[in-house]
Amino acid sequence: MTDVLTLLRPRFLSMKNRMASAPRRGRVPVRFFYGAAGLVLWGALFALFYRVLKYFKHVEVFGDLLAFKLLAMSLITFFALLVFSGILTALSKLYLSRDLSLVHSLPVPSVKIFLTRWLESSVDSSWMVVAYSLPLFLSYGVVYKAGVLFYTTLFLNILPFCLIATTLSVLLVLVFAPVLPAGRMRSLSFVLGVLVFLLLLLSFRLMRPERFANPESFATLLLYLKEMGMANDPWLPTTWFFDSLRAALSGAVGKTLFHTALSWSFCGSLVYLTAGVARPLYLKGLSRSQTIFRRRPELPASRRLRRPGTFQWLPGPVRAFALKEIRTFLRDQTQWPQLFLLAALVVLYLYNFSVLPLERAPVQIVYLQNLFSFLNMGLAAFVLTAVAARFVFPAISIEGGAFWIVKSAPLSARTYLWIKFMIYFIPLLLLSELLVVATNILLRVTPFMMALSVTTMFFLAPGVVSLALCLGALYPDFSSENPAQSVTSVGGLIYMTLCAGFITSVIALEAGPVYTIFMGGMRGVSLSTLQWVWLGGSFSAAVTLCFLAFAVPMRIAVRRLREKTDR
């Protein structure tokens, strides 16, 4: 036990030293912002669950059934999340951490190192799930006016619940690590996890849950509710947790203790079994993870890139960086899920527009179609901002320790930034145009709105990309293992704020003139000279703003990169 505590000490000391040292300039507002956002989300979750449960409570016959089904489903979701995050954390902690060579060179049995890492992994992978599951549990407590028994049961059960999930993850990782290198396993788990999530998300959305708000659909619900009465699987840890909470809510102390004891006894046995499995397997897996792996089979895209002629038409430095960025992206499997996410986002985005019940609205359809199309420009621009935050903002940080190559290359800061700009601008412009054109086709808008949307996106996209690149250059993080996280810095916050201001201003400048033109067209009234002057002024101001949003950040970023040399 002393060894385990000693091995945990660097973690506590680092935490203590981090808190004792003064935060870096600009970190305080960022921490405050994220802290406040977290609290707001927490409160919103509580309010949501409270309202839903209150509503259920008033539904006769089915009310409690619905409430407890929601609890059972939530517990299964939490458990799945814990297992998934446990796998990723355990792989990092047990096999991929940088300090593992140091720790394993110490005169400590490997099983103790394993136990330390298991503890750390359990805490790291479960604290957030616990924090964000509390609003749900508390809302049950409040709505069902629960007493001390419920809260004590919650406290006594949440611990084994998390430990069972994370220990199962560790056990899974322990068994597979000697066969599959940990790095490969992490990428695979991440890809599979995101795919399953996307599949669930897409199937949920394509099920069109909004139909259930329609009373006519209630008939189909009867079958569903009949199925709800079925008991949960008695072998699942989620069932033990669920049964404990349900018993506590009804005040049945004996039942509560029985189910809680089931959780704890299983948890204890599982930890014992895992420690036993770790003895022969942990070191084998660790040494497998340290094995140098040979190059994986090439992707078709990267094979194409090698052929002479592909990209050959580009100037040397542009070709060099374009190929480097594409290859680096395609060969990093942890990046792929983000492409899947992006694809799913586009599908859902378009699908939502395709099922808009415009015909049921009391307003003229043609008016609504064009209003949505106009608002859609802003929405698409915000999607573009989010995508740029993920891919363009870290474009400078992604060079990492290899930034010396850029600095010592015969390439001016201006050229380097332009190369980066073009690499990201073209695909992002295509994405944003795809969003507005496809939604406009679905909405069957007028040719004027189509032209306006395409032109507006064409002018907005350079500004958004330029702002992301500029703020990314002003707030780079070359030392991070995951450069995508650089967007969580103060720079990311400024970028988001500036983009929101920029997009809103352009849309606001266009709103008045577009309304005037559209209504004039609908009523068959021609515009006065004064209105034409106003139109010209507004559109010119929007174009000027777009130009400034593009040119000024690029200038600042070039200057910053020239000066940013004292790393």
Next chain:
Amino acid sequence: MADRIELKNLTKLYGSLQAVRQLNLSVGEGEIFGFIGPNGAGKTTTIRMMGGVILPTEGEIHIDGISMSIDPVEAKKRIGFIPDRPFLYEKLTGREFLKFTADLFRVERELFDRKSDEILRLFSLTDRADELIESYSHGMKQRLIIGAAVLHEPRVIVVDEPMVGLDPAGIKLVKDLFRRLADGGTTLFLSTHSLGVAEDLCNRIGIIHRGSLIATGSLDELRQMARVQASDLEAVFLKLTEEETSS
């Protein structure tokens, strides 16, 4: 002999810390100049300024007569820069990294095809050329960086700790390569902790201490300056830096 490297009043401040102060130095064509000094003396800072990786606070750097502050792109075209830590693009293969460097320096395709194979063979990387750099050892990465730095046939090579991470065969290989390059007229400026390397390779040696150049000259000249009988550079180095510390 024309000056390939010229440093004039080169100064670098990190806040109030003077990392390099008023450095004046010139290195001629085909010369191998060794830059030695204790830890934190300002060697790496000087090298990084010469490579264009960091900007000087004051002073001028001329590479092959081109000012690094006025035309950094042209100056860098003439340099092969080798840093002390081999950070590379891990998701590229060794061959792809060489092509990346060739494209940056606008090396012609035919020259690249010929030279890249030659470099890979020379540095025993041919078998691993199509594997990702992330699977390379520290020494292999260092060899790849050295190979990439000589690919565009630079007139000046600036190296920070060239032998770090190399095995004895690698050290011999690099020493031979540097000698051959110098014989062909390439100028080499290398900083090192290894006095043996400096003694073996360099025509002239500069000793930097606390940011200032305290002595330059051939080994014989330095020995006279230090007034020591011992023949090795270690004794000379210790004597000169000790005198400077106590003065």
